[in-house]
């Protein structure tokens with residue numbers, strides 16, 4: 001019998017690659033909890049696309065109700081830090097606490113996150129947040145590194161093949177402003 005592993009999902013492209021990578025070894029279930037994503041229409045777009053991918057691979061999919069205020073509360077005091085800094089640590093912790101809580105609720109033993117595929121996400125920061133959340137809920141965090149072996153490049157190829165929506169900013173309103181600033185420096 002396969003071990004059960006809950007996947008924290010942030011977006012469809014990362015989700016598709018990770019499901020393909022793990023489905024032979026684990027029984028999977030998806031948990032979409034991303035109160036960081038703003039504005040709401042962007043959140044709905046990513047949620048729908050992630051739900052569609054899970055259905056394609058016949059993996060159960062559930063989502064936390066949208067609550068952007070929880071992200072503001074968790075990251076208050078860190079908004080001045082750049083992407084990759086303290087605000088991201090608290091953003092990860094918020095989302096992993098929700099995932100660990102859901103993992104405990106459905107009585108599955110372990111969770112991980114598809115976010116480690118992104119070159120913008122620091123593995124040691126993800127693992128620290130995952131370990132803290134897992135300990136709080138008495139479940140296991142599995143520290144995968146999906147960037148290894150060209151995982152990110154392969155995920156881009158796969159998402160193009162599947163015609164998936166790929167966002168061009170991480171999710172929060174601050175990362176959207178950072179994206180806008182990058183664009184205005186180029187033009």
Ligand code: SF4
Pocket residue numbers: 036037075083084087088089091092170171172173174175
């Ligand atoms: S940049 Fe991404 S990980 Fe960092 S706080 Fe914003 S949404 Fe969260």
